[in-house]
Amino acid sequence: MEFKLEAHRIVSISLGKIYSARGQRGGLKLHKNLLVSLVLRSARQVYLSEPGCPPEPPPAACGPPEEPPPSPPPPPPQDEAGPRLPGAACQGPRPRRCCCGCCCCCASAGGEVNREAARPDCAAASAAAAPPPPHCPRKRSAAERGQAGSPVKKPRREAEEPPPPPPPPQGEQEDMETGNVASLISIFGSSFSGLLSKEPKGRRRPPLDGGEAAAATPAEAASEPGQICCDEPVLRTLNPWSTAIVAF
């Protein structure tokens, strides 16, 4: 439990750093943001791994170049899908956990309400506090699929389904901002892909300046707290933070 709390704390701190990095003078520091995203990934993994579930090795993108990169299709071994939709790998009801941060909108979507209500630690408390992230319906479908077949392959494919990362602006292939947003895409996996499909065009376009990057970052950051805020004590402490992020 201590590890989970520490991991959660590290995730919060990391998100804060990514968020505040957009405003700093001199532009995004690629090196620092890469390191922060690596820490975020590790902490997120630890946080989401439960007792009884095998601990997941570092995600493919973090591994040596020989490992298959995350984007191309070949279905990876069970472990590696972890970071994509970590909950799915563990238990049946687990996939819904990913939705429970946004179960508010799941509730509004109707069909899922009963299933969500069955999980006491994922209740309306979060629904009341956090405004609905728009990507929820997408996540719900991931959860459904996660339940149905091999929970591993489907989420990964689902991650590949969304449109490719937004094209660089005005043919500028080397936009640092794009690169970093794309890194964040890989971090947040399917939740972010859901985000992409639901966001209005204006937001999806890669940010030309730090201001627009902010629009993407808090929104995708919101998916993170959404995913992990299932434990109630943690939930209560986290909500003001996630609310603030989303509100911004």
Place this chain on the structure above:
Amino acid sequence: MSQKQVGGPPGDNSTVDWCLYQLNGAAEFEVSEADIISTVEFNHTGELLATGDKGGRVVIFQREPESKNEPYNQGEYNVYSTFQSHEPEFDYLKSLEIEEKINKIKWLPQQNAAHSLLSTNDKTIKLWKITERDKRPEGYNLKDEEGKLKDLSTVTSLQVPVLKPMDLMVEVTPRRIFANGHTYHVNSISVNSDCETYMSADDLRINLWHLAITDRSFNIVDIKPANMEDLTEVITASEFHPHHCNLFVYSSSKGSLRLCDMRASALCDKHSKLYEEPEDPSNRSFFSEIISSVSDVKFSHSGRYMLTRDYLTVKVWDLNMETKPVETYQVHDYLRSKLCSLYENDCIFDKFECAWNGSDSVIMTGAYNNFFRMFDRNTKRDVTLEASRESSKPRAILKPRRVCVGGKRRKDDISVDSLDFTKKILHTAWHPTENIIAIAATNNLYIFQDKVNSEMH
């Protein structure tokens, strides 16, 4: 505690006592961010010392030549020239401000009376020429003393202009501007031993330039993945071999070093040698990757070894051994249990530099609380010294400091929790031949000399 410290030529049992020679910079409460020193570099003879700061300025100090008349001024580094190297710029396409902070300065070997150096910020490298003028011509026929044209009717005889001495004037001119070579932030530059080319490295690419050509450069390393989502490591530092003009090394954020040979191919993406130490699994934590990132790499003067600095250690690598470093020194291992707090306050991202002494027998690097450390490779002794106004009276020998980790605490020890993490020594330089070191502590430049050295003058 014994005053014996590290240093001295190899095989020599004499020890080095460091004392403060001079201190430049305003008192701490007057610091503005622009004054923070961001790089320090001696030239090849040690006669000149250049510093760059966050405000884009370069200050060059020159060592006073020895003179019997003023024994106390000998060896003193006085301000020789100050100039604005880089200004803040704005990239309109990306709506990004480009900082004027000087990331690195490298001196060119002196080839004539003028001195030249390269200075770089995040995007642009500039070649500066520093010349002296101590004479001026007087007695022109057509111009008067102010330079105005004379009325020809007043000219009755011809004279030959003569050179008369004048007050020394140091002129600095930008001779080349190497712009638009980098998309990412430039972290290092290195002049080749051929004295014709140099390289500049950013997070993902390394470019080779000719010193006389500014409108093009050759890309020699490119580690940008086709899909930026696959990015896992960046280039953190690079340097040319001191003697072999075809060899260079670059370090990565994953803690590895790659030695590349430019004779092998035009694009050196494939390394000739990869230096990597397997991670110690018992030390694994969330921050293992961050602390293994190499912040600086330096070839030894001999060219046989490389020195790397990561967050907690300095390592000496033998060019002939790729599997592990030949020596590892702990700089401040007591921070290992505090990594989470250091991550929170961003200190874990601090990039410390490292340096060799002239004979490659001692290595030096900075730490927190204005401490800096020296490791003697021969005696295996190490020392922690402090650069602060309070603890350094001029000409008094520096007292070794100790950080206590708990357990028995001696007088004058500092506990880990009282360390001031805002006082960090990131930039240090060692004179190429003598025991003189320059330490940058925020906005202050400390110059320490070997007491024996300074007394001889």
